[in-house]
Amino acid sequence: MMNLNTKATAQNTYDAIVVGSGISGGWAAKELTEKGLKVLMLERGRNVEHIKDYTTAMKKPWEFEHRGRLTETQKESHPVQKRDYPYTEFNESFWVNDHDCPYTEVKRFDWYRGFHVGGKSLMWGRQSYRLGDLNFEDNLKDGHGVDWPIRYKDIAPWYDYVEKFAGISGSVDNFPSLPDGHYLPPMEMNCVEKSVKKRIEDHYKKSRIMTIGRVANLTVEHGGRGNCQYRNLCSRGCPFGAYFSTQSSTLPAAQATGNLTLRPFSLVNEIIYDKETQKAKGVRIIDSETNEHIEYYAKIVFVNGSTLGSTFLLLNSTSPEHPNGLGNASGELGHNLMDHHFRCGASGQAEGFDDKYTFGKRANGIYIPRYRNIGNDKRDYVRGFGYQGGASRGNWHAEVAELAFGGDVKDLMSTPGSWNMGLGGFGESLPYHENRVYIDKTKKDKWGQNVLAIDCEFKDNEAKMRVDMMNDAAEMLELAGIKDVKTYDNGSTPGMAIHEMGTARMGKDPKTSVLNKWNQMHEVKNVFVTDGSCMPSAACQNPSLTYMALTARACDFAVSELKKGNI
Incomplete structure (x- = not known):
């Protein structure tokens, strides 16, 4: 039996x-395998093949x-x-059954989740913006x-590095609060x-700009991948x-090395701590099909289970x-949860373009980067917001009265409606x-785990900001000639933006943070956390590009430390 156990351990090492x-886990697998490590990537859900x-x-x-x-x-x-909008018949297999994982x-x-290889990298909005020194310095x-613990430099x-590999389309704008990239x-x-x-x-003399969204959609062939077909069906997966x-x-990059083992249906329940070495020696999983408990061992562990998934795992590893x-x-583990607040802004009608229409369905909008609380601009709140949005033509059916018939309705059906332009704030x-x-120990999920309890709300600072998010949008649209401008605030609660961050933050002081500047746990040197849970602040930009960059950086450091014998 001793020999059998030893053999099993070796096979699982x-x-x-x-x-x-997902987005950060895929990057960790790519970077670690390309640096020569034998890597096991564990995914709690099913496999999804490209x-x-x-x-x-x-x-x-x-x-x-059901259309x-x-x-x-x-x-x-x-x-x-x-x-909300993400879950539809068009891509329903990518979203979790909430009864299985309460x-x-x-x-x-609102906790939107997908349990499958690729995670939300298959369904994300793909907006890809850098954080700048403004964002890295705001907390201080x-x-x-x-x-x-880091700055933009x-x-x-x-x-x-990650932009060149991922392929981000966009324009160079030379705007202070939005660093340019490749x-x-x-x-x-x-x-x-x-x-x-x-x-x-022209009106704001470039103190505000409007640019096309910087988006992880290819406008030309790149790295063996095809260019965007302007179908705007991204959330179904892109062939x-x-x-x-x-x-x-x-994933293809990691697999090409021959160093990757991918194991789906592997719900990581616990990181195993070795008190003798004061390091993690591996993980304990629950096979999500059979409920079998299995242990795997490694020299380093990268935790990329999404913000709340990773934090649950760390809290559960006692x-x-x-x-x-x-x-x-x-x-601090589990604290400082953040999300962006949105669903407020303004929209109106554009006149004088009735002879114009769009070609294709661009899977991207416009972006106005943050301009509030910068320089001499001081508001009754801190931080700021950006805008996403765009212009489009409405449908014919708004004109149809009493379901008209005959030649008149045929003419209406072939005539597009009015142009509309909207700006929606992300704060x-x-x-x-x-x-x-x-961890709520009074409730269990399908696999017998206790569940996560979430206690989070937006506060007065966010409420004050939303007033500007509406009024500024209306002001800009009106001075741009948009007519019949109306503001709106449809309410926003945490989770809705699907940009949850924090709960295992980076910091300089082990007494007030979980991770150091390399995304390495202060107390357990061979565990790294590089998904959204590591973020000390949220900025107002979409965060996924930052997760990619932090992951690549942490992998480089981890392998260097491993070779030096420090971990």
Whole structure:
């Protein structure tokens, strides 16, 4: 028996284990395998193979039984996923059954999840913006949260590195709050957007700009992947490989090394701590098909299970040495949860473009980067917001009265409606200590695990910011010539933006943070966390590009330390 156990242990031993296969997990697997390590990547859900398993990607609208709408059965089994736009018949297999994996909402929190290889890299919005020194310094300057342990100069080369591989299309704008990067040719604005851009920039003399979104969609062939076909069906999976995902990009690179073992249906339940070495020696998984418990061992562990998934794993990894969760001597693990607040802005009608229409369906909008609380601009709140949005023509059906028939209705059906232009704000939320998650031991999921409880809310600073997010949008649209402008605030609660961050933050002081400047646990030197949980602040930019850069940087450091014998 001793020999059998030894053999089993050897078979289950790797140089590195990566927990999760989404945007950051895919990058960890790529970087570690390319540096020569034998890597086991564990994914709690099913495998999704590139192209073959994008089962709805090429379907016509009329080929869907319910034309994209949800059945009552789907609504019943997905009470959280159905709350907003992502979950539809078009891609319903990419979203979790909420009954299998419940959580406790102390306050409302919309937790959108996909358990499969690739994670949300298959369904993400693909907006890809750098954070700048403004964002890395805000915590220190206004006293909210802890100071970032890095600055823009530390991560800039890694932004370069991941942009060149992933393929980000966009324009170089030379705007202070939005650092430029390495871009493929930008997508083109339509005629209304170009008009609005010119008027905004002329009026504000370039203290505000409007640019095309910087997006992880290829406008030219890149790295063996095809260019965007302007179908705007990205959330179904892209057979052309035209946007960055684990399946199209990092996973093939990792597999090409021959150093990767991918194991789906592997729910990582615990990181195993060795008190003798004061390091992690591996992980314990639950096979999510059979419920079998299996242990795997490695020299280093990268935790990339998504912000809340990773934090659950760390909180659940208790031992006499770490009674409150792995690496949680600071007590900060699970705290400082953030998300962007959005769903407010303004929109109106554009006149004078009735003879113009768009060609194709551009899977991207425009972007106005942050301009508030910069330089001499001081508001009654801290931080700021950016805008996303765009212009489009409405449909004919708004004109149809009483379901008219005959020649008149045929003419209406072939005539597009009016041009509309909208700006929707994305605002930064602050890292409040009391916005937290913890393990609820009164409830269990399908696999017998206790569940996560989430206690998070937006506060007064965010509420004040939303007033400007509406009014500034209206002001810019009106001065750009847009008519009948109306503001809106449809309400926003944490989780809705699907940009959850924080809960295992980086910092300089082990007493107030979980990770150091290399995304390495202060207390457990061979564990690295590089997904959204590491963020000390949220900025107002979409965060995924930053996760990519931090992951590549941390992998480089980890392998260097491993070779030196430091971990």
